[in-house]
Amino acid sequence: EAGVVQSPRYKIIEKKQPVAFWCNPISGHNTLYWYRQNLGQGPELLIRYENEEAVDDSQLPKDRFSAERLKGVDSTLKIQPAELGDSAVYLCASSLAGRGDTQYFGPGTRLTVL
Amino acid sequence: QKEVEQDPGPLSVPEGAIVSLNCTYSNSAFQYFMWYRQYSRKGPELLMYTYSSGNKEDGRFTAQVDKSSKYISLFIRDSQPSDSATYLCAPGPGAGSYQLTFGKGTKLSVIP
Secondary structure: OOOOEEEOOEEEEOOOOOEEEEEEOOOOOOEEEEEEEOOOOOOEEEEEEEOOEEEEOOOOOOOOEEEEOHHHOOEEEEEOOOOHHHOEEEEEEEEOOOOOOOOEEOOOEEEEEO | OOOEEEOOOOEEEEOOOOEEEEEEEOOOOOOEEEEEEEOOOOOOEEEEEEEOOEEEEEOOEEEEEEOOOOEEEEEEOOOOHHHOEEEEEEEOOOOOOOOOOOOOOEEEEEEO
């Protein structure tokens, strides 16, 4: 069974540029999560989707971050414009159902903003 | 006070040693207690989880939860170089919450 797929694996951009990350969850997983992991820290949730609906986006900085999950499968996380402080690893995870089910993480996208 | 406190290490031990990794938490609503392992340049993977207080053993790994003191432990017996990774504790979805609250992680190196 294929795991969570993310692309790109690495991205280097200059500040004020836009950037987008893509995630393909495990087949059949209805719940999708985007996390941000700063260096030396644990992952922090940005947004959670149940199918195509964003049910928890309270930690998403909405002035510059946006996300979508069209058709309830793949998801894209966008930052526009990027700031130096956005440098981090962006992790996507998926699970069968939200509460109490194992979250399976992708390898992440390492973003560097110069 | 952060919801989850974890000593970031790094922790270096010789092969075969017993390793003890610990976390404290502050939210009494936490019901599930998970340990994730994260290898360098990889995403976290679930290692073990326990529900409520008590011990759970899986091979060389033992997870322990003491809800009265809000203390979570992971023990690794006969540690191997392949155990070298960062270990993240994550009190799981509590009542009404779907959000994992990760500790900072403890970086473990097992020296051959």
